[in-house]
Amino acid sequence: MKRVKWTNAGGAFCLVLALSGCTSVAPWERGNLAKPIMAPDPAPLQSSLRVHVYASREAAGAATFGAAGGGCGCN
Amino acid sequence: MKKKLSALISALLGLVVYTSCNAVESGQPAPKCEIAALGSSSATDTSRYQGKVVYVDFWASWCPPCLKAFPFLNTLDYDLHDKGLEVIGVNVDENISDANEFLKNHASSFVVGSDTKGVCPKSFGVMGMPSSYLIDRKGIVRLVHIGFRESDREELRHSIEKLLGDNDQISSASNTENLNHHQ
Numbered sequence: 348m349k350r351v352k353w354t355n356a357g358g359a360f361c362l363v364l365a366l367s368g369c370t371s372v373a374p375w376e377r378g379n380l381a382k383p384i385m386a387p388d389p390a391p392l393q394s395s396l397r398v399h400v401y402a403s404r405e406a407a408g409a410a411t412f413g414a415a416g417g418g419c420g421c422n
Numbered sequence: 423m424k425k426k427l428s429a430l431i432s433a434l435l436g437l438v439v440y441t442s443c444n445a446v447e448s449g450q451p452a453p454k455c456e457i458a459a460l461g462s463s464s465a466t467d468t469s470r471y472q473g474k475v476v477y478v479d480f481w482a483s484w485c486p487p488c489l490k491a492f493p494f495l496n497t498l499d500y501d502l503h504d505k506g507l508e509v510i511g512v513n514v515d516e517n518i519s520d521a522n523e524f525l526k527n528h529a530s531s532f533v534v535g536s537d538t539k540g541v542c543p544k545s546f547g548v549m550g551m552p553s554s555y556l557i558d559r560k561g562i563v564r565l566v567h568i569g570f571r572e573s574d575r576e577e578l579r580h581s582i583e584k585l586l587g588d589n590d591q592i593s594s595a596s597n598t599e600n601l602n603h604h605q
Contacts, residue, residue, distance in 0.1 A: 375480065
């Protein structure tokens with residue numbers, strides 16, 4: 348019983364700790380978040396080229412790119 | 423356990439409602455907003471334009487719809503300034519050099535000011551970027567518009583022209599009233 352209580356307290360502590368990292372950002376304060384470097388994929392052209400090259404060398408179609416691979420690197 | 427969970431959920435919902443309650447709505451008086459000089463415009467505040475219809479637009483250099491709205495604001499100023507409209511663009515960039523760089527590439531004929539501390543958008547309760555507020559000659563907010571699309575042009579312009587016309591009627595009616603009163 349005592350162990351369960353400690354587990355609950357630990358869980359609550361972790362929850363509070365995690366929530367303390369959350370904050371609301373006002374719409375006019377999103378300048379830094381709007382920078383291209385903050386995007387999930389900051390360089391989409393570069394990553395699509397990488398996927399293309401990788402997929403062609405792997406001789407299999409990449410799920411993300413959709414091009415069929417032939418191993419020749421010419422697709 | 424259920425009670426605790428429902429209390430937590432209602433507290434979170436309360437927080438959401440509280441944040442949206444601060445927003446200025448149509449029919450409420452416009453808050454006083456002091457803006458610093460930016461570009462070729464000098465420092466000003468919105469209360470200086472009492473007796474004029476004011477269109478306040480909150481914009482930032484990093485916001486693509488704000489860029490789209492710029493030509494619309496220039497057109498409004500060009501067409502309706504003489505009819506009593508004052509267009510004020512409040513920049514909310516935290517770094518003022520970003521705003522200056524933006525203005526170098528996108529000229530503005532209307533009044534532009536800066537509020538790097540975010541005091542004005544806070545007092546207006548801006549909910550999104552860009553946000554625009556149409557304020558009548560008595561200082562009452564008549565329209566709140568969040569975001570900007572090309573398709574919004576007509577509706578916004580119609581509302582502004584209607585308000586300019588309404589106020590003309592109101593001012594001429596009050597002038598007649600005053601004349602009758604003096605006679």
